[in-house]
Amino acid sequence: MMPTLNDYLVLSAILFAIGTAGVFVRRNLITILLSIEIMLNAVNLTFVAFGRALGAVDGQILVFFVMTVAAAEAAVGLAIVIDLFRHRESLNPDSFASLKW
């Protein structure tokens, strides 16, 4: 019994849901960013699983680019977080005073 394409899709869907839930539930900036990383991993898993089912390498190329984007976003996002931390010593988005969340 081999795991089917559907098994992989269900796995990535659950993973995506966990990531999305994390974005909504958590109130810590870093944890929200980590949840977004989980979402992107779910996306990557979908691409690779579909790619194998289709017998094409294209899916893997897409994942390669998604990883590039994730790296770029992580670098910029963390720089923004550091900048935020300089302004106030908290990473809770609820503590933003001047702008309503």
Added chain:
Amino acid sequence: MPPGISTSDFYYILPELVLTGGALLVLIADVLLPRGSKALAWVTLLAIGATIASLVPFGSTHVEVAHGLLAVDQFALFFKIVFLGAAALTVLMSVRYLEIEGASPGEYYFLILCATLGMMIMAGGIDLLTIFIGLETMAVSFYILAGFIKPNQRSNEAAVKYFLLGAFSLGILLYGMSIMYGLSGTTNLRTMATAFVGQERDPRLVLAVILVVAGLGFKIAAVPFHMWAPDVYEGAPTPVTAFLSVGSKAASFAMLLRIFLEGLPSMSADWRLMFEVLAIVTMTIGNLAALTQTNIKRMLAYSSIAHAGYILIGVVAGTPRGVAAMLIYLLIYAFMQLGAFTIIIIMRRQDVVGDELKDFSGLHIRHPFAAFAMLLFMLSLGGIPPTAGFMGKFWLFGAAIDAGYVRLAVIGVLNSAISLYYYIRLVVFMYLKPQGAGSPVTTSPSLGIALAVAVIGTIFLGVYPRLLFDLAEMSARTLGVAAVTAAIR
């Protein structure tokens, strides 16, 4: 198996290459030029000018580059001109603002050019891969630009908020795209369109459409995905807000049209319904929320949300006429929105932030031309003839009626009437209230040029719009719109 690439492909991406070169040149010039030199802005404008010049040979080109990754057609051309024009105006209005805020101009101009590069890729992309890599190049540049004024806490919070929601929406969009890839076996939108015929009732495809609509909804700031927009517009540096509300919006609409009209025409029944609901909710909520704002940047943010709703009407119509009306509206919107932001930047002085409603009190005495220009932009945003905004709305609603969406057109007209209240309120402050506080209102040469261009554009397109409409319709026809109309009938 996708075929390889030939050197002729590099000829067709010449404008993108020129812009990239220009961006790198700005970085080098930043090191070589003395600190505080204004020459950097001219280097940037030169790069934009060279890119516009390099678009000339592609006036009537209609090819797919890199075997289906990018399209060089008039649709892309129209958008590229809008982006580059908006970028040029943004640079003009940034010079004095950067000086007042004490920000380093080198990286700023570099990022403006990189955001423009991303937009150009988005408009030309007919493959999910190029579209999303272009989108990210634009988005990451804007995340940084939003937080560029580091001593300003509001700027930083705007960056945090924009980044968080941007990254989250990217995840949603990508998940939708991954399903689209899996069900069609390709990332090319045009191949995808044929692969999806007969799959209309596949629930996974419907899910993919919903996810992509939601992801794009964030990018165009459609209600209920709009919550980032007011805060980011208010907190980000004003020229960045201007460019964000014009360039990013136009690019996202270009991408939206490519994905839905070229890639998902067989699903048009589903996405038309979604966009119709989105359009109605977006116009109404945007306008109602704008009524109570006292900060001009925030008011313009809600107004910009409402405008996204108007423009969505063109997507719902889906006809070449509807798309042409969208293209025109985006161009007209660029002029009036950038013009309004230029005035806000003129109001920014060493001692006054100048983005509150009361700062505009009695502006017609302090600077009659600025007050008059703002009056013009407000009337245009509200859709009063003979300004360009009226013609834009006229065509958008006309296209909706033409395609049988009378209800949408009626709601659009009602919304325009509501919006007049808050546009006119600003005019009342400028002309009927006593003079506000602060140092005198002055313009600089570059601000003057930006303002003049915006004023001329807003008047000219209102009085003599026919030529533009023909151009836009020609551009719209190069998109796979014909396929949509065929699929519906």
Added chain:
Amino acid sequence: MGQAIAFYTLAAFILGFAVLVVTTKDTVHSVLFLVLDFLFVAALYVLLDAPFLAVIQVLVYAGGIVVLYLFVVMLVNLKRPPEAHHDPHRRTKLGLFLAVAVLLELGAIAVYQTTRPVLSVPGAPMPVTGNTEQVGWLLYTSYLIPFEIASMLLLVAMIGAIVLAKREL
């Protein structure tokens, strides 16, 4: 059968660690769980015949991105600003010399390249076998233009990160 056992084991670990990442209160632990999660996803890539991606996943995600996260979390948790940064006198001349050298090299490569007009024939099947070779071949032929755009994206990210995180410019 072996594949199925491997899949379900990995899936259980992936989901379990994902839940832990999202629910753990301590941010450092959260990040560490994410590393483990990514390692198991990498193992799943091997199962999906994508060994190259598996390695990249470990190198870029687990090794690069997550370490960056850890670094920031610890920096932020210190509750103390980092030491003031002292700029050593800039070696502009050396930098300029190196830049020119690289430019010349790139120019030489470009000249060398143009002597071969077509990089590859459209429609030709991939002349390589093996996962890594195929990914590499596609990246540098069909997907060369997006690859170049991605390089601009990374440049933007790099400059942006420096601009935002640096104290004074």
